[in-house]
Amino acid sequence: MAIIPEFLRELMIACSPSGHEFEAQKVVDRYMAKAVDEYRKDTIGNRFAVLKTNDQNPMLMLSGHMDELGFSVTYIDEKGFLSFDAIGGHDRGIIPGRRVRILSQNGNVLGITGKRAVHLLDDDEIDKVPKLHELWIDIGAKSEEEAKKLVRIGDPVVYETPETAIINDTSNVTGRAFDDKAGTYVVMEVIRRLIGEKYALNCNITAVASAQEEVGTRGAINAAYSCMPTVGIAVDVGHATDFPDCNNKRFSKIELGAGPIITRGVNINPIIFDRIIECAEKDNIPYQIEADTRPTGTDARSMQITRGGVPTGLISIPLRYMHTPVEMANLEDIENIIRLICSFARSLKPEDRFEF
Numbered sequence: 001m002a003i004i005p006e007f008l009r010e011l012m013i014a015c016s017p018s019g020h021e022f023e024a025q026k027v028v029d030r031y032m033a034k035a036v037d038e039y040r041k042d043t044i045g046n047r048f049a050v051l052k053t054n055d056q057n058p059m060l061m062l063s064g065h066m067d068e069l070g071f072s073v074t075y076i077d078e079k080g081f082l083s084f085d086a087i088g089g090h091d092r093g094i095i096p097g098r099r100v101r102i103l104s105q106n107g108n109v110l111g112i113t114g115k116r117a118v119h120l121l122d123d124d125e126i127d128k129v130p131k132l133h134e135l136w137i138d139i140g141a142k143s144e145e146e147a148k149k150l151v152r153i154g155d156p157v158v159y160e161t162p163e164t165a166i167i168n169d170t171s172n173v174t175g176r177a178f179d180d181k182a183g184t185y186v187v188m189e190v191i192r193r194l195i196g197e198k199y200a201l202n203c204n205i206t207a208v209a210s211a212q213e214e215v216g217t218r219g220a221i222n223a224a225y226s227c228m229p230t231v232g233i234a235v236d237v238g239h240a241t242d243f244p245d246c247n248n249k250r251f252s253k254i255e256l257g258a259g260p261i262i263t264r265g266v267n268i269n270p271i272i273f274d275r276i277i278e279c280a281e282k283d284n285i286p287y288q289i290e291a292d293t294r295p296t297g298t299d300a301r302s303m304q305i306t307r308g309g310v311p312t313g314l315i316s317i318p319l320r321y322m323h324t325p326v327e328m329a330n331l332e333d334i335e336n337i338i339r340l341i342c343s344f345a346r347s348l349k350p351e352d353r354f355e356f
């Protein structure tokens with residue numbers, strides 16, 4: 001039976017909306033700071049775990065973002081109800097009726113996202129998706145004064161969702177914020193697995209737990225500049241398109257449990273793409289190919305155009321229900337991405353060239 005790795009579970013439980021990644025940073029610090037040759041942080045909140053072999057060897061940068069979606073308190077009214085804005089790209093239709101957790105200065109404050117009950121809506125409102133200012137967070141306070149004792153303007157908010165759990169004895173696992181704490185886990189786990197064989201490697205590796213990806217791949221901009229990679233691989237989640245009403249003429253065919261998604265397109269260096277495929281074939285790792293004709297909405301976007309350009313690849317974990325309170329991924333896919341990136345790292349040599 002499949003088991004959820006403890007490092008992954010702890011990352012997923014950690015609440016880390018963009019710009020407020022504190023809980024996830026602590027988990028990465030605890031697992032990585034003492035396990036690597038060099039460990040550092042920067043002023044946007046990134047974490048860097050470095051495996052050093054030799055200065056002459058190429059530097060492989062791996063990036064998996066540790067921030068997640070959330071909300072931010074924008075106003076407290078005279079009755080103690082909170083207005084809020086979104087952090088990242090939410091599906092507004094599923095925001096109402098949720099238990100939420102406000103990460104306040106004095107600890108967690110619980111609330112619910114309120115909306116007028118269905119009986120009290122006008123006919124033309126019933127089929128409409130509410131705007132954010134038509135919703136509120138109710139923390140049970142009786143007044144503005146009482147609410148302000150618990151919450152400050154700008155406090156981040158996350159959905160309160162069930163713990164990470166395997167569903168019905170499958171290798172599928174459900175939980176909050178696989179996007180992209182699962183990617184953070186993958187890049188850090190690659191370093192943990194390769195550190196014991198580092199004298200056989202011909203590359204250095206910096207694994208980055210990046211900040212603020214959900215608001216414009218911002219942490220990766222700083223990270224890719226400062227760690228001067230020879231090669232970059234971003235690890236994110238990708239859409240599994242095996243849902244009931246999917247039209248594969250619209251979306252690349254991607255299934256949960258069928259292996260890592262390897263992206264091909266303008267954001268990806270074609271020589272890196274070929275190398276990743278070669279590694280998957282050599283080590284018998286299942287994979288799926290996704291075409292993307294635009295700069296991707298991942299850290300690969302920033303990495304590719306840093307300094308004089310970084311040859312970049314993107315490998316993704318198939319995910320159902322992205323950007324909702326409960327996502328679903330597959331543990332074998334996650335393990336296979338770790339194996340694939342280890343294989344890619346072992347293949348790198350100082351004489352490799354990626355210009356084309």
Ligand SMILES: [Zn+2]
Pocket residue numbers: 179180214323
């Ligand atoms: Zn995302």
